[in-house]
Amino acid sequence: MKLTQRPRRLRRSPQIRAMARETYILPQKLIYPLFIAEGENIKEEIEAMPGQYRFSVDRLDEILSELVGLKIGGVLLFGIPNYKDECGSSAWDENGAVQTAVKYIKQNFPQLVVITDVCMCEYTSHGHCGILENNDVHNDKTLEVLAKAALSHAKAGADMVAPSDMMDGRIGYIREVLDKNGFENTLIMAYSAKYASAFYGPFREAAGSAPSFGDRASYQMDPANGDEALREIALDMEEGADILMVKPALAYLDVLYRAKEISDRPVAAYSVSGEYSMIKAAAEKGFIDEKRIIKESALCIFRAGADMLITYFALELAKFIQDGEL
């Protein structure tokens, strides 16, 4: 190496390193997932996700104040209904957990962007993401109930609906129903590349949404495929998605990078429950440095191209940012 070429010079001091750093995280780019339970006075820790809770709407104030105080961008809401049936009718109940929470948050914490997960698996007795026919999810019948659920969220005041079901044509269908009902300004965040992943394990305990038979491989994507994700993303853009999402995040950074390359819209990454619980469990055993792993994981997801990040570590990350540690 010629002596004029010394890349290490750029790493000489903390000040120069900070100046030359390529990736910074803003709290406004973080989205915190919240599990909303029906009922009163519920704040219940999720066993498989230490530090994460199911809340009833009347117990949300504390966490919402904290999120706003840390300037976190928004929340992604999941409903945990008391009543489940074959077709998941609680999903579009205007007094359901999610709908009530949306109204409450928009009224009392207008700083937060409110995004709602739109899927059927939390609401169906069988735990699949749609309407069953011959033990398989029927695509087009599912579109109708998804649109009903999305519309009920929009009516409650959601800024954005996020269909996570992976049915064909759902983005276009939901867009049309929203527009027809006067919700042209409600955004759609599409779970475009959602993989059939074992990283969702702890979430299913949290939301009580494990399928009672079979798996979701007939509608979610094969972890072996990358090109397929790009086709899904292209379709969702064509159908009018405002934001595209890749899920999970850490094991799919190549997909995230490629998604960002082809997309002319913001790309979100969802760092899922398994990513969270693995860090928590390993840190508890003293195998890893929890703080450093949380920071490094988030930085790498943004470096790969994420414009925003849905993460159970949103509060920790925002505190690091506030303390000048990230």
Ligand SMILES: [Zn+2]
């Ligand atoms: Zn689902």
